[in-house]
Amino acid sequence: MTGDLEVALRKRRDAGGRAFVPYVTGGLDGVDADLLRGLAAAGADAIEVGIPFSDPVMDGGVIQEASRRALEAGTRPEDVLRTIHGASVDVPVAVMTYFNPVLRHGVRAFLDDAADAGVAGVIVPDLPVDEADDVAAACRSAGVAPVFLAAPGTSPQRLRAIAGVAAGFVYCVATYGVTGEREALSGTAAQVVEALRPLTDLPLLVGVGIGTPEQAAEACRFADGVVVGSALVRPLLGGDPDAAVRLAGAFRDAVPS
Amino acid sequence: MSVTAPTLPDARGRFGRFGGRYVPEILIPALDELAIAWSDLRDDAAFRGELDALLRDYVGRPSPLTFASRLSDALGYRIWLKREDLNHTGAHKINNTLGQVLLARRLGKRRIIAETGAGMHGVATATASALFGLPCVVYMGEEDTVRQAPNVARMQLLGAEVVTVTSGSRTLKDAMNEAMRDWAASVRETHYVIGSVAGPHPFPVLVREFQRVIGEETRSQLRDVEGRDPDAVVACVGGGSNAMGIFAAFVGAPDVRLIGVEAGGRGDGPGEHCRSLTLGEPGVLHGSLSYLLQDEDGQVLPTHSISAGLDYPGVGPEHSYLKESGRAEYVAATDAQALEGFQALARNEGILPALEPAHAIGWLLTRPLPDGSLVVVNVSGRGDKDLETVRTALGVDAVATP
Numbered sequence: 001m002t003g004d005l006e007v008a009l010r011k012r013r014d015a016g017g018r019a020f021v022p023y024v025t026g027g028l029d030g031v032d033a034d035l036l037r038g039l040a041a042a043g044a045d046a047i048e049v050g051i052p053f054s055d056p057v058m059d060g061g062v063i064q065e066a067s068r069r070a071l072e073a074g075t076r077p078e079d080v081l082r083t084i085h086g087a088s089v090d091v092p093v094a095v096m097t098y099f100n101p102v103l104r105h106g107v108r109a110f111l112d113d114a115a116d117a118g119v120a121g122v123i124v125p126d127l128p129v130d131e132a133d134d135v136a137a138a139c140r141s142a143g144v145a146p147v148f149l150a151a152p153g154t155s156p157q158r159l160r161a162i163a164g165v166a167a168g169f170v171y172c173v174a175t176y177g178v179t180g181e182r183e184a185l186s187g188t189a190a191q192v193v194e195a196l197r198p199l200t201d202l203p204l205l206v207g208v209g210i211g212t213p214e215q216a217a218e219a220c221r222f223a224d225g226v227v228v229g230s231a232l233v234r235p236l237l238g239g240d241p242d243a244a245v246r247l248a249g250a251f252r253d254a255v256p257s
Numbered sequence: 258m259s260v261t262a263p264t265l266p267d268a269r270g271r272f273g274r275f276g277g278r279y280v281p282e283i284l285i286p287a288l289d290e291l292a293i294a295w296s297d298l299r300d301d302a303a304f305r306g307e308l309d310a311l312l313r314d315y316v317g318r319p320s321p322l323t324f325a326s327r328l329s330d331a332l333g334y335r336i337w338l339k340r341e342d343l344n345h346t347g348a349h350k351i352n353n354t355l356g357q358v359l360l361a362r363r364l365g366k367r368r369i370i371a372e373t374g375a376g377m378h379g380v381a382t383a384t385a386s387a388l389f390g391l392p393c394v395v396y397m398g399e400e401d402t403v404r405q406a407p408n409v410a411r412m413q414l415l416g417a418e419v420v421t422v423t424s425g426s427r428t429l430k431d432a433m434n435e436a437m438r439d440w441a442a443s444v445r446e447t448h449y450v451i452g453s454v455a456g457p458h459p460f461p462v463l464v465r466e467f468q469r470v471i472g473e474e475t476r477s478q479l480r481d482v483e484g485r486d487p488d489a490v491v492a493c494v495g496g497g498s499n500a501m502g503i504f505a506a507f508v509g510a511p512d513v514r515l516i517g518v519e520a521g522g523r524g525d526g527p528g529e530h531c532r533s534l535t536l537g538e539p540g541v542l543h544g545s546l547s548y549l550l551q552d553e554d555g556q557v558l559p560t561h562s563i564s565a566g567l568d569y570p571g572v573g574p575e576h577s578y579l580k581e582s583g584r585a586e587y588v589a590a591t592d593a594q595a596l597e598g599f600q601a602l603a604r605n606e607g608i609l610p611a612l613e614p615a616h617a618i619g620w621l622l623t624r625p626l627p628d629g630s631l632v633v634v635n636v637s638g639r640g641d642k643d644l645e646t647v648r649t650a651l652g653v654d655a656v657a658t659p
Contacts, residue, residue, distance in 0.1 A: 054556040055430065055542060057437045058281045064424060076554055099279050100541045104555030126279045126541070130269070151283040153445075158285065173283060177442035 004092040004120035005046055005145045005168035009203040009225065012045050012257075019045040019169075019205060019225025020216070020255040022232050022248050023096065025066035026050050026083060027075025030241040033087035038245040040089040043252035047089065048123065048227060051080045051097035058098075058125040060180025062230040065237060077101055077110075081117035094121030094147060094168065102127075107134045111142035121145040121168040129161045136165050149173050150196055152188035163200035170196055172206045172223065180230045181211025190222045213254030220255050265578070270458020270545075272578035278457040280437070280544045287444045292459040294364055299466065304359065311355050312470065315388070316345045318352075320471075322478040322633075327605040332621060333628045337487070339475050339503060339635045342610060348638030349471060349499045350381035354450055356467035358385040361448035368447040369393045372436040374401055374429030374495070375566030375613065376408025377638050378452030383417035385450075393417040396436045398428040401565045405642050426559045429495075429569045433543050453496025454573030457544030461573050468502025475633055476506045489514040489626055492635040493616045494587065495531065495567035497576045499637035508584060517576060518620045520562035521589035527552070528559040533572045534580050534587040540571075547574040563592035563646065564612035566638075594619030596650055599640065611638035612646065 012019045022039050024031045026049045039047050052067035052075055059067065077097070084093050095114055102110045102124060114122060122144050127135060129148050139146040145168030150159055152175065162170060172193050175186035186209060193204050206219040207227030216226045228251055235243035270276045270292075278288055298304040312318040320343050325336040341349035358369060369386045371393070373379030379395040386393035395412055399421050402409050412419050425431035433456075440449040451460045454468075472490075479487060490507055492500035494517035507513040522530035530536065533548045540549035542557055550558040550570040562568040579585035590598065595612055598619030602608045610618065614637045626632065640647070647653075 055425070055434055057434050057543075058441070060438070068424075071556060098541075100549075100551065100557070101555035103539075103541055103546075104551065104553070125281050126544075128278065128280065128282050128285055131277055131279055149282045151281070151285075153286040154282055155286065155289075158282075162282075173281075176283060176444060178438045 005094060006202065008045055008092050009169050013203055013224050017257045018220040018255045019203060020252050021046045021048055021205060021225060021227045023048040023050065023227055023229035024236065025052055025063060025070055025233055026080030027052055027070030027073060028066045028236055029069065029073065030236045030239065031083070033083060035241050035245070036084070036087035036089050039248050040091045042245050042248040044091055044248065045225065046092045046094060048094045048096050049080060049084055051077050051095055051101060053098040053101055056098060058178055060178045060230060062233050062237065063179050066233045077105065078113070081113060081119065084119060085117040088118065092120035093118065094123055095119050096123040096125070099124050099127045102135065108138045111138040111144050115142040115144050119144060121147050123147045123171060125149055129158065129165055132165065147171055150192055152176055152192055156195070159196055160199055163196060163202065166202060169203040169205045170200065171227065172196065172204050173208045174206050174219070175209045177208070179208050182209040185210070185215045185218050189219055193223050213250045216251050217254040226255060265575070266458060266462055272575045273581065275547050275574035275577040276458055276461060276545050278544060279541045279546065280457045281441060283441050284444060288457055288459065290364060291360070294360055295459055295463055298360065298363060308356055308359055312352065316351050316355070317343065318470065319474040319478070320344055322475060322482070325606050328601060331605065332624055334626060335631045336621070337479060337633045338608070339471060339633055341471060341499065341635060341637045342608070342639035346377070346381045346384050347641065348377040348381065348611065349468060349502060350378040350452060351384065352470055352502070353452065353464050353467040353498065354378070354381040354385040357448065357450045357463070358389055358391065362389060364448065366446060366448040367391065368443065369450055370396070370436055370439050370447055371450045371452060372396045372429065372432040373452065374432065374568055375564065375611070376401065376405040376412065376642060377566060379417070379419070380408050380411045380415070382450045383412045383415035386417065387415045394420060394439065396420050396422050396432040396439070398422045398426070398432045400427040401429065404646055405565050408642050428565065430557065437543070453498040454501040454575055455496040455543055455545060455571060461545065461575055464498050465501045465505055465575065468498050469505040471499065471502035471635065472504060472506025475503055479633060483631060486510050486513050487633045488630040489516055489632045491516045491518060491617045491621060491632060493518050493567060493613045493637065494534065494572060494576060495520065495569050495613065496571070497573040499635050501573060501575055503635045504579070504585060515579065515585035517585055517587045518617045519587060519589045520564060520567035520616055521591040521594070522561040523592055529561050530589070531560045531562045531567050531569060532589050533570060534576060535589055539577065542571045545574045547577040548572055548580070563595055563650065564616065566611065566613040567616065588620055590616040590619040594622065596647065597622055599647055608636065609640035610636050611640050612643045613637055
């Protein structure tokens with residue numbers, strides 16, 4: 001199972017293309033099995049689904065609002081896993097959440113449950129690599145790929161540690177700040193990718209601040225793909241899942257296949 | 258003043274199993290930089306000298322230790338009050354903000370941000386920023402900007418920008434979320450002055466060491482007047498900085514009981530109180546593992562306290578360690594008990610305390626200690642900011658009747 005995520009992303013890269021990974025907040029109205037299937041049909045190489053947390057410090061306004069609404073609707077972690085399981089899309093799915101829901105459920109149990117639901121990877125943005133021994137071990141045992149974040153300013157020593165533990169892909173944070181669209185792709189995105197490239201053969205995907213298909217195309221000149229979140233969640237907040245799927249299609253068109 | 262070399266936290270910022278650094282990778286370089294700067298400067302004579310001079314000439318330290326004679330007679334204890342309310346800006350918070358802003362200058366940071374609940378930490382940060390000519394932004398939950406309006410005005414007059422936070426419960430927790438988001442974007446030029454012994458390593462140790470002066474002074478002052486250590490040290494606990502500051506000097510004196518008083522709010526149900534240590538379970542919020550009020554999915558619960566400064570679902574990790582090791586005891590006082598404590602100190606001693614330390618007094622009014630106990634209470638701040646809240650709660654008319 002660990003292979004799933006990495007295999008899919010490598011396959012795209014080996015064929016000369018770049019990966020497109022959309023993010024949606026689980027439990028938000030409109031985020032259901034149909035939407036996940038729609039994103040897969042629109043050409044996603046993998047899908048990232050958020051398990052909402054009450055205090056998402058790495059997220060900007062759009063995903064904060066999506067998380068708030070999902071929690072207000074009573075969304076629980078197992079609901080999100082059930083949606084993923086029920087959708088049984090033909091591309092790998094990674095879950096993104098914060099560390100406290102994982103810890104509360106029990107690190108081992110959380111990852112086992114995720115694996116049972118068909119989850120291929122896990123992203124925990126407030127769990128830096130030096131606090132992640134337990135999660136990494138539980139990931140190995142459950143067959144779920146631990147995806148870690150590398151950021152502008154991450155030291156070479158820490159980049160090596162991240163490259164050594166990560167699986168699936170490395171999430172290269174494009175810019176200083178939290179999730180949300182930006183006017184332009186930050187110059188720091190390329191620096192993170194270039195610093196990591198000699199240290200690992202894992203796919204290197206850029207995320208945080210990729211707001212338009214043009215910015216995605218620009219990032220794909222140096223990265224192996226992109227993660228796109230807030231831009232796709234925005235139409236979902238507006239109650240228009242079809243628009244989110246159409247926008248995903250536009251991103252796919254801009255990202256080399 | 259003697260400074261005992263503390264053994265905790267360890268190099269990874271752990272107090273036993275508590276603490277750590279659970280933050281996005283983007284913030285790690287700044288935390289590393291801060292930890293290194295702190296270890297270089299904590300025993301640096303020039304840095305200590307600069308800070309000590311500020312504490313003496315600007316803050317007015319040492320703060321007095323006042324014997325509470327009428328309250329002592331009424332309760333059958335010998336009660337001494339550590340008067341942090343008499344510091345410049347009216348609370349203990351200034352001890353930490355001056356230290357951190359001095360550190361920030363050494364790090365070459367050009368901008369200061371902070372979160373605040375009751376506004377005392379915001380005022381103290383705005384003050385230190387003004388003193389050193391640094392721009393300052395303070396994040397404050399919308400609910401707190403209303404109930405602590407005088408402190409919003411003070412911060413603005415001191416030149417700080419106050420950003421009203423409208424997410425979540427619109428209190429201290431959400432202000433801290435927003436400050437962390439700002440810091441993630443601005444970390445290269447900005448220092449985040451965390452106001453409590455919470456947050457990721459090295460903040461819990463940094464803030465404890467800047468607040469340790471409370472405990473060191475208390476111990477020496479009490480020995481001068483009583484010739485011995487107290488039987489008990491009592492302090493309110495929200496995030497826990499005033500308590501950690503006064504406890505720090507006594508942790509190594511096993512005969513001294515350390516008692517932290519949490520905000521019991523209006524009941525034991527979810528959302529009714531801020532009793533993270535007495536009713537919560539370990540979890541991760543704002544960068545460290547510590548006791549936390551959370552639901553079965555790990556979502557952070559809403560909180561309530563009459564005092565904005567204690568209205569927080571978490572607590573500093575060292576308090577969690579002191580609780581589990583048994584070295585400190587944690588209890589609670591309700592909103593109503595805090596109001597009783599407020600009035601007791603006002604009418605017996607002529608001191609209007611902040612509602613936060615009024616919880617410690619309110620707990621003492623239940624006479625929970627053996628007769629004749631020698632007790633020190635940390636009066637962490639003054640009550641001016643709370644007058645409206647207290648008057649409303651007590652049903653006192655806004656205009657005095659003729």
